[in-house]
Amino acid sequence: AQKITQTQPGMFVQEKEAVTLDCTYDTSDPSYGLFWYKQPSSGEMIFLIYQGSYDQQNATEGRYSLNFQKARKSANLVISASQLGDSAMYFCAMREPLIQNSSSGSARQLTFGSGTQLTVLP
Amino acid sequence: DTEVTQTPKHLVMGMTNKKSLKCEQHMGHRAMYWYKQKAKKPPELMFVYSYEKLSINESVPSRFSPECPNSSLLNLHLHALQPEDSALYLCASSQAVQGALSYNSPLHFGNGTRLTVT
Numbered sequence: 179a180q181k182i183t184q185t186q187p188g189m190f191v192q193e194k195e196a197v198t199l200d201c202t203y204d205t206s207d208p209s210y211g212l213f214w215y216k217q218p219s220s221g222e223m224i225f226l227i228y229q230g231s232y233d234q235q236n237a238t239e240g241r242y243s244l245n246f247q248k249a250r251k252s253a254n255l256v257i258s259a260s261q262l263g264d265s266a267m268y269f270c271a272m273r274e275p276l277i278q279n280s281s282s283g284s285a286r287q288l289t290f291g292s293g294t295q296l297t298v299l300p
Numbered sequence: 301d302t303e304v305t306q307t308p309k310h311l312v313m314g315m316t317n318k319k320s321l322k323c324e325q326h327m328g329h330r331a332m333y334w335y336k337q338k339a340k341k342p343p344e345l346m347f348v349y350s351y352e353k354l355s356i357n358e359s360v361p362s363r364f365s366p367e368c369p370n371s372s373l374l375n376l377h378l379h380a381l382q383p384e385d386s387a388l389y390l391c392a393s394s395q396a397v398q399g400a401l402s403y404n405s406p407l408h409f410g411n412g413t414r415l416t417v418t
Binding site: 228 | 340341390409
């Protein structure tokens with residue numbers, strides 16, 4: 179089963195308009211973190227915003243905000259006042275409780291959704 | 301500017317070549333990752349190092365050999381690759397902490413190495 183689902187392969191938005199990118203997730207653990215990344219055509223993966231499962235407030239970071247609906251297991255990204263430079267692939271991702279390794283510390287996996295290609299139109 | 305640096309940016313290699321990808325971070329992170337990404341697909345986890353020790357190997361073929369010489373460096377040694385191994389290889393780092401509160405640590409990625417196997 180998919181842990182992270184992004185149902186919009188592609189989205190178009192007019193410059194200066196707001197756009198919502200959908201993300202739903204599946205986990206049975208009460209502790210988890212949700213992340214959004216932006217990947218322009220150049221390939222770099224840019225961290226945008228984080229939401230923790232226990233956070234009471236929706237995360238905001240500049241023009242980015244996260245519409246977190248825990249009961250529905252959704253974590254949609256809202257980009258306000260779209261700019262041409264926002265055109266990119268956007269990935270939703272989740273981290274779950276750590277994998278214990280008593281001899282070497284700990285590390286966490288990041289599970290990605292399939293991504294949404296956003297195109298901002300002039 | 302990214303704080304995780306990957307070299308080279310582009311690499312073309314034949315199937316009999318041996319090459320290495322390099323990654324360096326100066327964020328004080330103790331977890332480092334290698335991901336493989338095909339075009340229009342999400343990144344797929346290959347390896348995770350925690351405190352310089354390999355903690356996760358996602359059943360990656362032995363023609364990929366990771367190495368973590370110290371807390372700032374991560375290498376990926378390549379040997380006898382196949383054309384289907386052509387992809388973008390991303391390195392990332394994050395905090396690695398004991399206990400149950402480390403799920404809030406984002407991964408910070410480098411710009412990637414675009415590998416073409418001919």
